[in-house]
Each structure stands twice: as structure tokens, then as C-alpha cells.
Amino acid sequence: MLHYVTVNIDGADIKAPKGSSVLEVAIEYGICIPHLCHVPGLSDIGACRLCIVEHVTNGRSQVTTSCTLKVQEGMVIRSNTDRIKRLRHNIAELLVAEAPNSRAIQDIAVRCGVKKVRYPFRNSNCVLCGRCVRACAELWHANALGFVGRGKDRHVERPLNMRQEFCKGCDYCIQLCPMTITPCDGPMKPGEEYLCGKCESQLMITEEVPDSCAWCRLGEGFNCGRYAGVKS
Amino acid sequence: MNLSKLESILKGRSSQPHQLIEVLHDVQEHYGYIPEEAMREISKTLGVPLIEVYRVASFYKAFKLKPTGKYVITVCNGTACHVRGAQLLLDQATSQLGIKPGEVTDDGMFSIEHVNCLGACALGPIASENGTLGHHMTPAKLRKLINSLNREVKKEVKHA
Missing domain, CATH: 3.40.30.10 (Glutaredoxin)
Structure with a gap:
């Protein structure tokens, strides 16, 4: 039997199954918390930091990623305070500076209200969200991909830098990668990156009802939890 | 590559994933670096995915993946x-x-x-x-x- 706990997210008391994460519950109940590395059915590692929320305990609030935060009885979560918005804005800005060549990440930047990127574009074509790595290990049990190196040299690589015979060739890593959908105007050349921001009209909907999921198209590119089951 | 030494390193450690770093240390000490074949063998014997062996070996500076000079x-x-x-x-x-x-x-x-x-x-x-x-x-x-x-x-x- 499923045990339920009551959590308070943005003022709404929600009955949530024990063991689920705050992000899952919020998506289920139509509360929009932007996220990138979360894929339904895979373990959460809190890599992209986009899904940060404030967890209020004893009058103090702690900022933490909601995908790795499990629901507890009487929890109080705030997902759309000024502090969170400011931090999330900055994180989205850093993500889009790291990898502007992705519609999914450009959309997230728009969703988080990024108007200008203050950081130099690095165009490294990977934000280390680990979607491919986790899908390979957990869904297919192939372990044909993983993180290699450390610090600024950390990157996704195949074992011994070559394709191994145990790679099943399912291409699921490519399907899940947020980099596979290029911006509408095609891939950007190095040195000519820009913030797309063309879908700002979508933002109007999310601004009118700030913390509820307006089913904006901005989440489609990276299979936002809302869209996960819709496509297939 | 001399595999008999590797076998003696791995002896008594099969199916013990937590021994990974110890084994890598021993291999590094004997060969001076960690050869590819050794990584494959470690992966098979310890029951750790190859990517995990490679990830750990590439993470620590103490492990070298290329042979060093004399x-x-x-x-x-x-x-x-x-x-x-x-x-x-x-x-x-x-x-x-x-x-x-x-x-x-x-x-x-x-x-x-x-x-x-x-x-x-x-x-x-x-x-x-x-x-x-x-x-x-x-x-x-x-x-x-x-x-x-x-x-x-x-x-x-x-x-x-």
C-alpha cells in the first residue's frame, strides 16, 4: 500500500506518495519548476541545478534541488520566491553560455527570464546533465557511457575512448540529449553565439500564472515531465 | 604485457567491487601505468563495469593511463x-x-x-x-x- 504524506508547495497542501521527490510531485500537480536533467524513471542527480526550491524549516529556508529532495510529512516548499528566481535566472544564464547551440537550453533561458547573457559563450556543446549516462546505465544496463576526468576536464566519454561491443547501439543517449535539437535558425558558428529569445511570447503565459504549469511549449525540447508521456 | 602478474594481483579479489582502487594502485605500481588490457581484466574479475574502472582511473591523478619514460x-x-x-x-x-x-x-x-x-x-x-x-x-x-x-x-x- 502506498503511504501518503502532506507537503505544502507554494501554499498548496498536496498529498504525495512517500518516496517521491518534490519535483515529481510538483510536476504532477501542475506547479512549474523548470528542470533539465530530470528524466521520469531515471535516478536524479541534481546536475543542472535548475530545479532549485526553498525548503522552509523552523522559519529558516534552505535552497536545494527539488529533484533530489524527497517528500516528508509537513514539508514547506517555496518554488517561486524572489531569491529562487534570481538564482535560477543566473543558473539558466550560465547554462546557455555553456551550450547556446540547443533549443532546449535556449528555451529554458527564456523560461527563466534571461534577457542578456553576461558570461562569454563557451559553446562546449555539453552541459554535463548526465541524461545519456543515466539512461545507458539504468534503462539499458549497458554502461557504455560515463563521466571521465574531473574538474573542468570532466566530460562524457565511452570506455577507453572507443565504442565497446557491449554498447547496444540503441541511440537512446542521443534521443535524450538536450543538444540534439538545434536552435530554429540552425547551429551557431563559434564566436557568433547569441541568446535566441524569440519565444518570449510564451513567457507571457508563465508570467500571468507564475508558479503553475501553463503547458508552455518551452518544455517540449527537453521532454519536460509534462511532455514526457505526450509525445510517445 | 605480462598477464601473470595481473592475475596474482587479482587473486582472491574477484567479485569485490570495493577493491577497485586497491587493485588499480597495485597495477600502477607494477606496470608504471594502467594498461587497457589490465582495465578490461579488472572489470571482468571484479564485476565492475568497464566505464567505472576507466572513470576512476581517469579521475585520480595518481593513476596514469599512458606509460611514463624511464x-x-x-x-x-x-x-x-x-x-x-x-x-x-x-x-x-x-x-x-x-x-x-x-x-x-x-x-x-x-x-x-x-x-x-x-x-x-x-x-x-x-x-x-x-x-x-x-x-x-x-x-x-x-x-x-x-x-x-x-x-x-x-x-x-x-x-x-
Whole structure:
């Protein structure tokens, strides 16, 4: 039997199954918390930091990623305070500076209200969200991909830098990668990156009802939890 | 590659994933680096995915994935050595041997490395050759050291 706990997210008391994460519950109940590395059915590692929320305990609030935060009885979560918005804005800005060549990440930047990127574009074509790595290990049990190196040299690589015979060739890593959908105007050349921001009209909907999921198209590119089951 | 040594390292450790780092240490000690075949064998014997072995081996600086030269010149780049001109030593070594730090000369005799501290700051700047510390190094002293090693290499070639 499923045990339920009551959590308070943005003022709404929600009955949530024990063991689920705050992000899952919020998506289920139509509360929009932007996220990138979360894929339904895979373990959460809190890599992209986009899904940060404030967890209020004893009058103090702690900022933490909601995908790795499990629901507890009487929890109080705030997902759309000024502090969170400011931090999330900055994180989205850093993500889009790291990898502007992705519609999914450009959309997230728009969703988080990024108007200008203050950081130099690095165009490294990977934000280390680990979607491919986790899908390979957990869904297919192939372990044909993983993180290699450390610090600024950390990157996704195949074992011994070559394709191994145990790679099943399912291409699921490519399907899940947020980099596979290029911006509408095609891939950007190095040195000519820009913030797309063309879908700002979508933002109007999310601004009118700030913390509820307006089913904006901005989440489609990276299979936002809302869209996960819709496509297939 | 001599696999019998690897077998003796892995003996009694099969299906024990937590032994991974110990095994890698032993392999590194014996072969001087971690060969690909060894990684595959470790992965099979310990029951750890190959990517996990590769990830751990690439994460720690103590593990080398490429063979090193016979003579490893290690230049200390710690704070004390740095302010006393460790960069000059590194420049001297790289220009004299024609390789960058982390590389090996074509004949496989020399490799250069830089480390963050060798723990002998009072003796800095330090350049060590295969673990023998050279204290109060200057570019001139380092040049002489490398020249003398070079002569030894030539002697060995003659005898062989």
C-alpha cells in the first residue's frame, strides 16, 4: 500500500506518495519548476541545478534541488520566491553560455527570464546533465557511457575512448540529449553565439500564472515531465 | 604485457567491487601505468563495469593511463617553489627535451611532470628525477642533470 504524506508547495497542501521527490510531485500537480536533467524513471542527480526550491524549516529556508529532495510529512516548499528566481535566472544564464547551440537550453533561458547573457559563450556543446549516462546505465544496463576526468576536464566519454561491443547501439543517449535539437535558425558558428529569445511570447503565459504549469511549449525540447508521456 | 602478474594481483579479489582502487594502485605500481588490457581484466574479475574502472582511473591523478619514460623529471609547482622560479625549471626541461608536461620523449626515456607539492618547501625549487629530490634547483643545474642522464642513456644504447 502506498503511504501518503502532506507537503505544502507554494501554499498548496498536496498529498504525495512517500518516496517521491518534490519535483515529481510538483510536476504532477501542475506547479512549474523548470528542470533539465530530470528524466521520469531515471535516478536524479541534481546536475543542472535548475530545479532549485526553498525548503522552509523552523522559519529558516534552505535552497536545494527539488529533484533530489524527497517528500516528508509537513514539508514547506517555496518554488517561486524572489531569491529562487534570481538564482535560477543566473543558473539558466550560465547554462546557455555553456551550450547556446540547443533549443532546449535556449528555451529554458527564456523560461527563466534571461534577457542578456553576461558570461562569454563557451559553446562546449555539453552541459554535463548526465541524461545519456543515466539512461545507458539504468534503462539499458549497458554502461557504455560515463563521466571521465574531473574538474573542468570532466566530460562524457565511452570506455577507453572507443565504442565497446557491449554498447547496444540503441541511440537512446542521443534521443535524450538536450543538444540534439538545434536552435530554429540552425547551429551557431563559434564566436557568433547569441541568446535566441524569440519565444518570449510564451513567457507571457508563465508570467500571468507564475508558479503553475501553463503547458508552455518551452518544455517540449527537453521532454519536460509534462511532455514526457505526450509525445510517445 | 605480462598477464601473470595481473592475475596474482587479482587473486582472491574477484567479485569485490570495493577493491577497485586497491587493485588499480597495485597495477600502477607494477606496470608504471594502467594498461587497457589490465582495465578490461579488472572489470571482468571484479564485476565492475568497464566505464567505472576507466572513470576512476581517469579521475585520480595518481593513476596514469599512458606509460611514463624511464626517467621521470618531476618539477614541483607548489607555492614556495613557484615563487622561487619553478616555472623557469619547467621551461628549461620542456625546451631541452622537446616535450610538454605529461608527455614522453619518442625514445621512451624521459617524461616531464609537474606536481603541486613534494612536501619539501624549504628546499625549493625542487626538480626530482625518479623520486630523487634535487634541491635548490636552477635551470643550469637542471640542464646538467638532464645532460648526464642523456649520457647514461647513450651508454646503455652502446652496451645493448
